[in-house]
Amino acid sequence: MIISSEIGESEFEIIAGLSKSNELGSWNKTDYQKAYVDSDYVTVTAKDSDCIIGFIIFRVVQDEVELLNICVENIHRRKGTASILINYCIDFSLRQKKKKIWLEVRESNFGAIKFYQKSGFYNYGTRKKYYSNPVENALIMVKTLSD
Numbered sequence: 482m483i484i485s486s487e488i489g490e491s492e493f494e495i496i497a498g499l500s501k502s503n504e505l506g507s508w509n510k511t512d513y514q515k516a517y518v519d520s521d522y523v524t525v526t527a528k529d530s531d532c533i534i535g536f537i538i539f540r541v542v543q544d545e546v547e548l549l550n551i552c553v554e555n556i557h558r559r560k561g562t563a564s565i566l567i568n569y570c571i572d573f574s575l576r577q578k579k580k581k582i583w584l585e586v587r588e589s590n591f592g593a594i595k596f597y598q599k600s601g602f603y604n605y606g607t608r609k610k611y612y613s614n615p616v617e618n619a620l621i622m623v624k625t626l627s628d
């Protein structure tokens with residue numbers, strides 16, 4: 482597997498497709514393209530035989546990091562791909578001396594919550610009715626890197 486922070490022009494369509502099919506939110510191809518050229522955002526892909534099978538996108542906000550999306554294509558799950566991607570984010574944050582990594586996840590997204598817990602994130606609180614279609618609370622999770 483190859484982990485890459487270089488995204489080719491044709492690859493944004495694939496990232497947007499993964500985002501849509503996994504109902505990650507409202508971001509489209511243009512949003513991912515804009516984030517790629519914005520130095521506050523980091524996008525990283527995981528590739529198998531030159532095909533994107535997963536990606537992570539996170540944003541640096543002062544001395545903290547916000548994990549916006551992480552996704553691995555269904556047939557490639559439970560093989561450690563998302564762990565490699567989230568470790569990229571954690572290593573990046575540690576190198577940049579960031580203090581915390583925050584994320585939000587649908588309360589019903591049991592698999593992702595388990596994954597985040599295994600990656601060292603803790604439940605911080607709830608944002609009531611944060612999501613729409615369907616309306617659902619967000620669980621706020623955080624990983625502390627330093628005080």
Ligand SMILES: CC(C)(COP(=O)(O)OP(=O)(O)OC[C@H]1O[C@@H](n2cnc3c(N)ncnc32)[C@H](O)[C@@H]1OP(=O)(O)O)[C@@H](O)C(=O)NCCC(=O)NCCS
Nearest residue numbers: 551552553558559560561562563564586592593595596599
């Ligand atoms: C969550 C997601 C990114 C995990 O990707 P993955 O590549 O399968 O994760 P990994 O293989 O690195 O999993 C590492 C560990 O996390 C836990 N884990 C991952 N997926 C899990 C699931 N569905 N149920 C329970 N535990 C899970 C396990 O402990 C796993 O280790 P194991 O396979 O040895 O038991 C993937 O399921 C996904 O893309 N989901 C849809 C998109 C999504 O919901 N993203 C999060 C939005 S906030």
